Amino acid sequence: MALQDLPNxxxxxxxxxxxxxxxxxxxxxCRQFHNTFKSLLYRHAVEHCPGIVxxxxxxxxxxxxxxxxxxxxxxxxxxxxxxxxxxxxxxxQDEVINVLxxxxxxxxxxxxxxxALTTAAAEGHPSTVRLLLEAGAGIxxxxxxxxxxxxxxxxxxxNEVVMLLLARGANPAAVNYCNRPVLSYALEGGCSRAxxxxxxxxxxxxxxxxxxxxxxxxLGLAAQRGDIHAAKLLLAAGASLNAGGRNNTPxxxxxxxxxxxMARFLLDAGSDVNETPMQWAPIPLAxxxxxxxxxxLLLARGAxxxxxxxxGDKPLDNAVSNHYYRCAKLLLDAGALASYETxxxxxxxxxxxxxxxDMAIPLAEKLAITGFPYNGExxxxxxxxxxxxxxxxxxxxxxxxxTGADFDPPITPLMVAAIxxxxxxx
Numbered sequence: 001m002a003l004q005d006l007p008n009x010x011x012x013x014x015x016x017x018x019x020x021x022x023x024x025x026x027x028x029x030c031r032q033f034h035n036t037f038k039s040l041l042y043r044h045a046v047e048h049c050p051g052i053v054x055x056x057x058x059x060x061x062x063x064x065x066x067x068x069x070x071x072x073x074x075x076x077x078x079x080x081x082x083x084x085x086x087x088x089x090x091x092x093q094d095e096v097i098n099v100l101x102x103x104x105x106x107x108x109x110x111x112x113x114x115x116a117l118t119t120a121a122a123e124g125h126p127s128t129v130r131l132l133l134e135a136g137a138g139i140x141x142x143x144x145x146x147x148x149x150x151x152x153x154x155x156x157x158x159n160e161v162v163m164l165l166l167a168r169g170a171n172p173a174a175v176n177y178c179n180r181p182v183l184s185y186a187l188e189g190g191c192s193r194a195x196x197x198x199x200x201x202x203x204x205x206x207x208x209x210x211x212x213x214x215x216x217x218x219l220g221l222a223a224q225r226g227d228i229h230a231a232k233l234l235l236a237a238g239a240s241l242n243a244g245g246r247n248n249t250p251x252x253x254x255x256x257x258x259x260x261x262m263a264r265f266l267l268d269a270g271s272d273v274n275e276t277p278m279q280w281a282p283i284p285l286a287x288x289x290x291x292x293x294x295x296x297l298l299l300a301r302g303a304x305x306x307x308x309x310x311x312g313d314k315p316l317d318n319a320v321s322n323h324y325y326r327c328a329k330l331l332l333d334a335g336a337l338a339s340y341e342t343x344x345x346x347x348x349x350x351x352x353x354x355x356x357x358d359m360a361i362p363l364a365e366k367l368a369i370t371g372f373p374y375n376g377e378x379x380x381x382x383x384x385x386x387x388x389x390x391x392x393x394x395x396x397x398x399x400x401x402x403t404g405a406d407f408d409p410p411i412t413p414l415m416v417a418a419i420x421x422x423x424x425x426x
Contacts, residue, residue: 083112084096084100085097085100085112085113085116086115086116086119088100088116088128089116089117089119089120089123089125089128089132090119090120090123091123091125092120092123092125092127092128093128094127094128094131097116097128097131097132097135098131101135113132113135113136114146116132117129117132117133117146117149118148118149118152119152120132120149120161121149121150121152121153121156121158121161121165122149122152122153122155122156123156124153124156124157124158124160124161125161126158126160126161126164129149129153129161129164129165130164133168146165146170146171147170147171147174147182149165149170150162150165150166150170150171150172150174150182151174151176151182151185153165154182154185154186154188154189154191154195154199155185155188155189156189157186157189157190157191158189158191159191159192159194159195162186162191162195162199163195163198166198172198172199172201172202172203173202173203173204173207175207175210176212178210178211178212179207179210180210180211180212181199181203181207181208181210181218182199182203183196183199183200183203183207183208183218184210184217184218184221186199187218187221187222187225187227187230188221190225193229193230196230196233197233200233200234200237203237205237205238208234208237208238208239208240209239209240209243211243211244211248215244215248216244216248216250216253217239217240217243217244217248217250218234218239219231219234219235219239219240219241219243219250220243220244220248220249220250220253221253222234222250222262223250223251223253223254223257223259223262223266224253224254224256224257224259225257225259226254226257226259226261226262227262228261228262228265231250231262231265231266231269235269241266241269241270241271241272242271242272242275247285249271249275250266250271251263251266251267251271251272251273251275251282252275252282252285254266255282255285255286255289255291255294256285256289258289258291258294260291260293260294260297263282263294263297264297267297267298267301273298273301273302273303274302274303274304274307281303281304281307282298282303283295283298283299283303283304283305283307283315284307284309284313284314284315284318286298286327287315287316287318287319287322287324287327287331288318288322290322290324290327291327292324292326292327292330295327295330295331296330299330299331299334305331305334305335305336306335306336306338306339308339314336314339314340315327315331315336316328316331316332316336316337316340319331
């Protein structure tokens with residue numbers, strides 16, 4: 001006997017022993033099973049996995065399935081973040097939202113729909129945003145829910161949604177809990193110039209320099225993006241060149257993102273080249289990143305090559321340790337040695353010769369010019385590498401070639417040179 005020929009009573013007994021996947025497979029077998037078990041399948045979904053089903057309905061826009069789910073007693077409000085309303089808003093499924101509005105089903109649609117508005121705006125669904133506004137989310141366009149939707153759309157770079165909300169009366173000067181304006185979100189999200197210009201005209205001057213807990217100002221975000229057009233407009237509107245928390249001033253951010261043209265623009269506009277928010281400054285950042293062109297720009301604009309970090313490190317130390325030869329040379333030429341004691345320079349020269357003769361030569365030449373002595377270990381390695389450009393000025397300034405490294409017995413530079421010469425002859 002074929003399965004479909006069994007009495008419904010027996011089929012229902014079989015149903016009770018099936019797993020969810022098997023239930024669905026059985027229903028798809030033939031129309032008879034679909035008609036017999038459809039209501040049972042929905043009832044199973046309502047009892048065992050309502051949230052998953054509701055979210056799936058909203059995502060896929062299955063209107064017929066949604067109606068059947070509600071008929072079976074599905075609670076579409078249990079978890080606000082997995083209801084069909086929020087899922088449909090996220091995926092732009094307007095038909096599902098229309099069913100919710102049409103059926104009601106005891107849902108506090110006016111309250112929940114305002115939160116769904118932010119979801120739809122963040123995902124950039126203008127038709128869904130329009131539908132939610134018409135359904136009651138935008139009764140008061142100046143309330144917090146609408147402002148959050150506007151900021152979400154701006155952060156996502158969704159120009160059409162931003163313009164729609166503004167056209168419906170949303171507040172263009174809306175701010176978040178830290179007084180960060182919509183304008184800042186629009187810049188972060190990469191909104192069009194038309195959107196940015198419209199928001200800028202409505203943003204009070206005192207909001208241009210507000211940040212999220214010490215983060216970038218709106219001008220700082222423009223610097224990060226290398227958007228000189230926006231930076232010009234912001235400065236013309238009164239934005240501060242040096243506002244921002246630690247490591248978040250516009251000049252710092254331009255250097256960090258390797259926006260050399262933006263850094264030059266900010267310096268031309270009057271940025272403090274020696275700004276020290278939390279005892280930091282642009283010059284060590286340029287050195288740490290090996291940006292010799294930017295470092296040259298900063299030095300040319302008056303940056304202090306002797307700047308000392310809170311840790312005691314200096315830009316020249318970092319150039320040396322990172323083998324940034326061009327940065328080291330620029331700092332040496334700018335007078336970075338002025339902040340060093342003789343012993344510290346000797347200590348710096350030794351590892352340079354060990355690691356990289358080319359890096360050591362500029363420093364060695366500076367040492368020779370200023371008359372600082374060379375220690376034995378530095379000469380030892382210079383002799384080992386056969387680097388006459390280091391040895392000759394050292395000897396001219398009275399370096400002791402008999403001073404050896406701390407071995408037992410001592411090994412002197414002269415001994416190393418002699419050994420190497422003997423090996424060459426062999």
